[in-house]
């Protein structure tokens with residue numbers, strides 16, 4: 001018996017946007033770098049179309065502004081448009097006023113291109129942490145109704161290790177409400193092991209990923225799968241990085257599409273918007 005609705009989402013950003021490059025490539029230099037987000041996102045769109053899947057696309061405003069045709073192609077494919085902020089700044093590095101400006105800028109661009117109002121947000125580098133909960137009322141005021149940014153793990157850059165592992169109401173005040181869809185983890189002793197996508201999907205041995213996903217399904221927990229366009233790009237420009245960062249960033253890219261094909265054949269996936277019809281979710 002399997003009635004769990006899993007969610008598949010993509011954070012649409014270029015290869016130079018991840019936090020790992022924040023010191024190397026400042027925003028002023030982005031327009032000078034080779035952009036690969038268009039061709040990489042097209043790989044995702046073609047894959048989803050071939051599999052008949054609907055997904056949520058958390059677009060970076062900076063990307064949507066340069067390639068509006070990617071947003072309209074996602075809309076045409078029946079996918080949900082959501083926000084990944086404008087300039088890929090971690091909330092932990094912004095003041096409340098800066099955060100509002102960044103979010104609003106992305107929403108202005110995306111709402112003009114989307115077929116429905118944008119209500120979903122994923123913070124760059126999962127930066128909704130204990131220190132940035134002040135961002136939630138601002139999100140609500142700007143039209144956000146669900147967030148998918150909390151990682152219930154210990155990590156050097158992000159995470160709320162003791163946050164709930166299933167969807168919960170993260171903010172509620174005077175009738176205002178934001179649902180949180182935390183990234184998927186499986187409890188292992190006193191720690192939570194991530195198993196929902198991105199680097200974890202590339203670095204773990206594939207049988208381990210499948211096993212963890214099976215465990216999620218058996219216990220009735222939905223899998224929140226996430227990935228980035230650059231994770232499908234076997235021609236990614238190679239940048240000098242330390243060994244750990246290099247592994248985290250480049251390993252397993254050649255296997256990503258094949259693995260995703262297997263996972264989406266074994267488990268049912270859809271977008272946040274579609275899932276809200278099946279689950280007790282307010283999206």
Ligand SMILES: [Zn+2]
Pocket residue numbers: 011013017018084088124125
């Ligand atoms: Zn990102």
